[in-house]
Amino acid sequence: MTPSEPPTRTPLRLSVVRDVTIVLTLVVLGLYAGASFLIPLTIALLINVLIIALSDRVIALTRAPVWLANLAAVTVVLAGLFMITYILGSQATQFARTAGTYESQFDGVINRVTGLVGNDVTSFVRDNLISIDMTSVARILLGSATSMLNQFFLISLYVAFLMAERLAFRKKLRIAAGNPVTGAELSSVLDAITFSLQRYVGVKTFISLVTAGISYSVFRVLGLEYAETWAVLTFALNFIPSIGSIIAVIFPAMIALVQFETIGPFLIIVFGCGTIQFLIGNFLDPALLGRSLNMSTFLVILALTFWTTVWGLIGAFLSVPLTVCILIIFSHIPALRPIAVLMSLDGRLADDVKSHGPDRG
Template sequence: MTPDQKDITVRPRLRLSVVRDTCIIATLIVLGLYAGANFLIPLAMALLVNVLIIALSDRVVALTRAPVWLANVAGVTVVLAGLFMIMYVLGSQATQFARSISTYENQFDGAVERVTGLVGNDVTTFIRDNLVSIDMSYVARVLLGSATSLLNQFFLISLYVAFLMAERLAFRKKIQLAAGNPVAAAEFSTMLDAISVSLQRYVGVKTLISLITATISYTVFRSLGLEYAETWAVLTFALNFIPSIGSIIAVFFPAMIALVQFETIIPFLVIVLGCGTIQFLIGNFLDPAMLGRSLNMSTFLVILALTFWTTVWGLIGAFLSVPLTVCILIVFSHIPALRPVAVLMSLDGRLGEDNSQAAAS
């Protein structure tokens, strides 16, 4: 028997039972995520808010040398106040906008006629045939209803955040006691540190970029006199957390409202060209420059994660798709059996430790 034949005989084969068990476990996880959405979504939001608070408090300590407890209080106050204001603006105007959406639907035919001279009859016919069939009131209820539901869960999220912050320092000690093995405890702590650093960078940078985009867009909306300018600015801020399609939606809705509200097509063009250009420049230049390759996620994986989490958790899942997938990628990279999967999920095949070693060399 040749050496090659020996290698073939001793090479482990993928057993049908392993595939079966993997499919069963994956199915149960997906069903659990779907069935437990009411419990898991506030918890996931609280963990993400907690990461943002930690990032902000650490920055306050680094800049001002303030005590840790004071920085934590400042971080909690700023983040929760900002989150409450976002939810309040969306929730308070949700009912009013849903009631007035029928008025916009009645004015839609006149808006389509104004587009005819700009794009031609063929494109206008396509717009009329496809957009008229869309139930705009349903779309408004879905988008703004999610924000209202989140407003109702704000106090639950705040409660989670309070306890997470209270146990921030004691958590590492509990990890060491629970692991028992110092090596396992160190490995688990390393994994949590990698997750925390990646999430802090992502949430911090995306929050800053979304705030800049929303501020510029709000200035444009107010200068044009667009109705519900605050709502569209807040939605612009929130939708920028949704990869790829979020910026498109953030321009589409205020542009459609401007097309219906105003007698001329100029405000519509200003929003499409002005805000669309801002979204393009920020999304393709500022965002990659500030985030860099720290997330190291495949572009296809980003779209796949967006589709999966939106299917499982709806609109909130779209917001959480990238952070949740980053956590999964980092966890897989620290499990030897799942490390090949993490390599396939990454952008360039290098994981966190590989990038660190390459930078050191």
Template sequence: MRSPLLSVTLSLILVCLIGWLLVVGRSLILPFVIALIVWYMINALAHAIRAIPIGHWHLPGFISLTLALLVIFVAATMVLDIVTVNLTQLAQDAPTYQRRLEELFDQVSSHLDLNDPIELKDLLPDSVVPRMVTAGASLVTTLAGSASLVFIYILFLVLEQSTFDRKFERLFATPERAEAAFAMRAEINRSIMHYFSIKTAVSVATGALTSLVLIAIGLPYAALFGFIAFLLNYIPTIGSLIGVIFPSLLAIVYYDSLAPFIAIATGLGLIQFAIGNLIEPRLMGSNLNLSGLVIMLSLAFWGAIWGVVGMVLCVPLTVMIVIVCARFDGARPIAVLLSQTGEIAPRPEDRPDT
């Protein structure tokens, strides 16, 4: 009989090996993961389009799938073009903003009568602002360059998805095991669909409201900051804070007074607070059942492995781990520790017949 210590040791070795593979194979795995996310969104949108009644009938599956593919492709192309144009312009204007920031440090030092004036290079390396903007522009360029590979993955996933259920069923020796696996997959799909549908809706609202506030005040690059707010809203806790900091810092160096900075920081802060603490929790409910500490640890772990993409995916990945662990007796303690209340749903075979 295998000892508990040996089982724990083997489990730790397996976790370390998987983590190492995720880091080493990042350049190969990430495009496929992004393709899976987009493919999942395409199917969800196609399902929503097909559910729209047209008289007494609905659109066929292949037409709704084609429309969903076109909608997401056109939307992604438009957003990428807008972000690229804004980042290019920001990269050109970055030296001006850096000089303005240095002037502000000089003014603060003179008002405080400091013997050793505060300089930008004391806080940040030389030319850090242009380099940060250039890095952002190169990131968008890299994403655009890998978009063709992602698109090929998506195309093959769409073409072969009709065979997935049949292949999945034949992985198991008995119909009972196949049924249990399909039930677990359905539960994972429900949880992830619930999370992404609500998160996407509130992220779109956050990005749109952020752009409107910045346009009303007159800050440039409103579309870029709206997209950043949309993307960062997927990152738990710290994403909303960063979404407020970026445009607020630009307002300091763009305007000659602090009134626009205060207005932008207050307006964006109220938007993030209202959506993140009032609206989203009511819509999300307790469906995810994840501990706040676990979410932060997951954010740090997946962020260290896959960067921003890992931060965006940390919650759904952790939800998948909880659901899978809850299905096996040996791994149920892990699901209990990761959950918010310690209460996890019983396995279908353990539920009493009704």
């Protein structure tokens, strides 16, 4: 090639596109077919990350032995998980049975709302909401919680073995690498991924607990039925940015609209809990998470749709943590780093900010 000739680009081979398509198809089919096995394992992995983060915090604060800190962290996290699944599981059947009562009371609610919003809006609400089968909605929302309660022992077993393999895995990773330099690089990447996941899962859990605790106090003061269930759902739904916080307000607000004769409790939940969700989501959440959730808004919606389609309701709860895991892993693999950049919100990754500092422009 002479200097005057422009450089030629290597054409994208059809075989490469074919192979990538086949691999992606097999991955999606594997996720769908192996949901009953992969969902408990994924939950166990995220719980394990949370336990390690809590254990490290206990060691930093109390200088306790590693085994004692691990035991305390496992006890606290698994006890909290059991309490959450027990509350949802124990109230699932009762709520499903009484859902028909809410349907029969809905006409009375429509009549009360007519004087406030007018006949046009009332007709729209009646035509679009009166046909909703509340019993089916209750079973869909709470059925997954009952299944999760049944799988609690399996998840606990996974967590126990993951904790037991924590130190041995590092040694096996160095041996499997076959090269001390490669082993050190793999350990460094694993440390970076683990730190990022610990920060995200730990901070997001704390924020969700604060939001659920404040919301539960409001529900109890109002005397809302199934206050514990709505608080637990608020905790879980806060792992879904934007959409989750809206849903967490809509469900208890609708129950308040049906349960109480006045519209006051409904307005308190909508504006009170809605304001709490807005403040925490727009100020506390970004302040604590920093750039740990630097994901494209479109990617968040796309991930929510994908994981919900593949794994159902549990997939919706896990969509953001799973996508964060993928983004972090891609960002530490040079060949996949361009994909991580495309997945990010502004094209910069966490390690870019550490290296170059924040953008002051």
